[in-house]
Amino acid sequence: MRSFISISLILASTLLNRLGLGVVHAQSSVTISTTSGNLRGVEQDGVMSFKGIRFAEAPSGLLRWEPPVPFVSSAAQDATVLSPSCFQQFAFATANLTELLFNNPQDPPVESEDCLFLNVWAPSPASSTKKPVVFWIYGGSLAFGTASIPAYDGTSIALNQDIVVVTINYRTNVFGFPGAPDLPLTANNLGFLDQELALEWVKLNIANFGGDPDQITIMGQSAGGFSVSGMVIRHPVDPPFRAAIIFSGASPDTTPTSAASFTSFNNFASAVGCGEIAGLSRLACLREVSAEDIRAYTNGPSSGAFEPVIDDTTTFDDNIQRIQAGNAARVPLLAGNMQNDGTLFTVGDTNLTAFLEASGFTGIDANITAAVVRSLYPGQNDTDVIADTFRDVVFLCPTSLWTAAFVESGISSVFRYEYGAVFPDLQLFPNAGAWHSTELPELFGTFNASTATPNEVTLSKTFQTAIANFIKDPNESPAPNWPKYIPGSLTQTLARLAYNGNVETDNFVQAVTSDSQDTPCVLWDVLLDF
Known part of the structure; x- marks a missing residue:
């Protein structure tokens, strides 16, 4: 599991991606x-x-x-x-x-x-x-x-x-x-x-x-x-x-x-020659092992x-x-996920049943079958279902739980987003999309200046400014049209960021129904909120 x-x-x-070389002052x-x-x-x-x-x-x-x-x-x-x-x-x-x-x-x-x-x-x-x-x-x-x-x-x-x-x-x-x-x-x-x-x-x-x-x-x-x-x-x-x-x-x-x-630690200790029972003596032995030897083990095929x-x-x-x-x-809290947070972690996975079993889902709840999971993602092939399942269980549904809990506790300044920017120079593996961590070069302004499109350059400025606005005043909207989050189906407070090539300050946020991305969480929250 x-x-x-x-x-x-x-x-x-x-x-x-790294900054292109510029003039050195x-x-x-x-x-x-x-x-x-x-x-x-x-x-x-x-x-x-x-x-x-x-x-x-x-x-x-x-x-x-x-x-x-x-x-x-x-x-x-x-x-x-x-x-x-x-x-x-x-x-x-x-x-x-x-x-x-x-x-x-x-x-x-x-x-x-x-x-x-x-x-x-x-x-x-x-x-x-x-x-x-x-x-x-x-x-x-x-x-x-x-x-x-x-x-x-x-x-x-x-x-x-x-x-x-x-x-x-x-x-x-x-x-x-x-x-x-x-x-x-x-x-x-x-x-x-x-x-x-x-x-x-x-x-x-x-x-x-x-x-x-x-x-x-x-x-x-x-x-x-x-x-x-x-x-x-x-x-x-x-x-x-x-x-x-x-x-x-x-x-x-x-x-x-x-x-x-x-x-994992017990196996590691034995592998590096410290076979004593757990305790101070074994710890003393392990502190004598070189850090390089420890790294060799943790990066090897036997590590846990x-x-x-x-x-x-x-x-x-x-x-x-x-x-x-x-x-x-x-x-105040700003939290969210990428539209395709799951693609990087599921490269090559095409068998939904095998994926659910390997992930341990079926062992936790026998009702989590391939047929049930497919029904949560209508019209998608199994490759996409696997990627979206990973995204939802690991990133989207936890964010939904956190932001809803914050609002329920009385915190009014909560901002929730989903980021959807896709740029050609970031499509580094099949089916990548707006994949896990591709917002970071835009945030830090460290995108590859030699390969970035004009839209990517613009989005970097727009996204960085929005996050900076929250850092400067976390009680105010970080960008035009970005409302404070209120969970449920009766409000439009989930901010979809940079979808469909919208990268300018005045169009980079599209507010949609607050729980519009959360339908699969009806199943996955059983695994996430005990």
């Missing part, structure tokens, strides 16, 4: 004092950039599989070069495609266990009027991903939208989510603890870059959206952010993981998946109920 967390978190990092050095030291960054063309800022001690040696330890220094620090990525896991049947699409293959980042760094881009010069801040969390199934790639460069947003941009690294796969019985349950979701420490650093230091610590919006895509979901749930009181943006990653309810979740455990501290199994009860951060 496929894990629902695995399905919902796979992928989301960056694309092949003069740079100057700029220094800002922080708790991590006196950072020497670069000022160029109205943007200050500080890259590779250490926010935690290296999580290696005795600190491997320990909560992150804050890094504090008063020394001078170079902040002009992106840091190493945390070790990434590209495994299983999709490994080659995943790495090709999401790891900047022309110039892949160096990987290291010493990877807990963040980056800041800020309008220059820093003014006395503090600016909104966006805190970006990358995706990648909590197995891979990094802030150290060109596609997440914050220059365009900082320059064009007058916003401070922060991107962070966090531990993934066995380094960040070991699922280890050797550790306390609450010490297993280390990647989430890394994210929280990075956010604490931003609260402490962002004012020195011209940012307002009281105007932070947390934003993530896929596993990054899942991570944002977690922050929303675990900060019901005085959240350290004022708004949240979830691109294709809202977290549904899940059945609690149990001892079975330790299987390493996922969050339900610990009732960083993750919970009753997210929807918590939101409905007001037991979550009561902040």
